[in-house]
Amino acid sequence: MGTAVHPASTTPAIWDAFSDVDAFVDEVLTELAAMAADGSRPTHSGPKLALTGAALRKAIMAIWCVCFCGMQWRAIGQLSGVPFGTLYTLFARWTRLGLWRRLLDRLRRTCRLACGDTAEPSAVVIDGRTCLSASSYFARGVDGGKKIRGIKIHLSVEKYGVPLAIDATPANVHDTKGIVPVLRQLAGRGFQGPAIGDLGYRGARLANAGEALGITIQPIARGRDGAFIPTEIAWVVERSFSWTSRYRRLNTIVERTEEHLVAFV
Incomplete structure (x- = not known):
């Protein structure tokens, strides 16, 4: 048979x-x-x-x-x-x-205009992701909650998930402190509006820091009983982190400098 x-x-x-x-x-x-x-790109001058x-x-x-x-x-x-x-x-x-930043800014504006929105967003979503890192990375720590020794990528995105500002810190830096450089980047680019995050961004110190920059921190609950709840547009930052997780260089961090890590993101 x-x-x-x-x-x-x-x-x-x-x-x-x-x-x-x-x-x-x-x-x-x-x-x-x-x-x-x-x-902004100097002409090449060298033996080769x-x-x-x-x-x-x-x-x-x-x-x-x-x-x-x-x-x-x-x-x-x-x-x-x-x-x-x-x-x-x-x-x-x-x-x-600044080539990668220019590409990212052009991508964001083109995407938003194609969707019928303004070039610049009126609200952003903030969050952080802890990643394993090699000992060659310039600084790392232990995330006590996730039990991961590495670094934490802090991100702000607009409603379509395209990043606006990126920063990296050792994993033991709390979200309320690690997000402040991201807020400064946003303010430096002229953003004024609400920044939506999870309940980890509660606290008067962060609220005062955001207010000084013209940014209102809005912590909201994104889960209940261990289940994720896609509240408003707060879920888009999780999708952005899932996009970056497809790239192996951004799962276990081996970059020696923060600038190169941010460039790869």
Whole structure:
């Protein structure tokens, strides 16, 4: 008797990161050209010729692979054929010049305008996520509640989940203290309005700090009896953290500087 063979049913993934790589590379190249035009990207001056054309596209894709796949710089250098020192130098230089921040701000404005909203939000959602970190990270601590030794990423997002301000602290820093630099970033960009968070953001000290910056802290309950409750728009920050968790470089933190961690986020 023959054996019945049932082919496995395959369904397309709801999200495929590799399908967006070319679009990401195109946007980086567009922003680099804009930075060169407005003078925020100094012209290359050195003994080696700057990467251009296909080599530059390959370098940008390799930097993306470091974040998504969690690869080491030396490993991606071997696979891509671009020296790992060149890749790391490009990433560090573009981070210092603010390329990733410019890309993020343009993405947020384009997304909001396409959805029929104003370019800038009138309310934000704040939260923090504790991540394991390697001993090479510049500072880390122990989150007593989650029993994790590492760092904590503090994030503020608008209603579509696109980040507005990002900061990182050791995991033992309380949310009410770690979120203050994020509030300062928001105020520095002209945001004035409510910042919605969970009940961990209660307290007169944080409320006074927010009031001094023109930001109203609104702590609300997002759970009951251990179950998560999607209250108002407060749930969108949890989705944003789930987006970042898809990128292996952002699950176990190995960056040596806070600036590079924020750049990868």
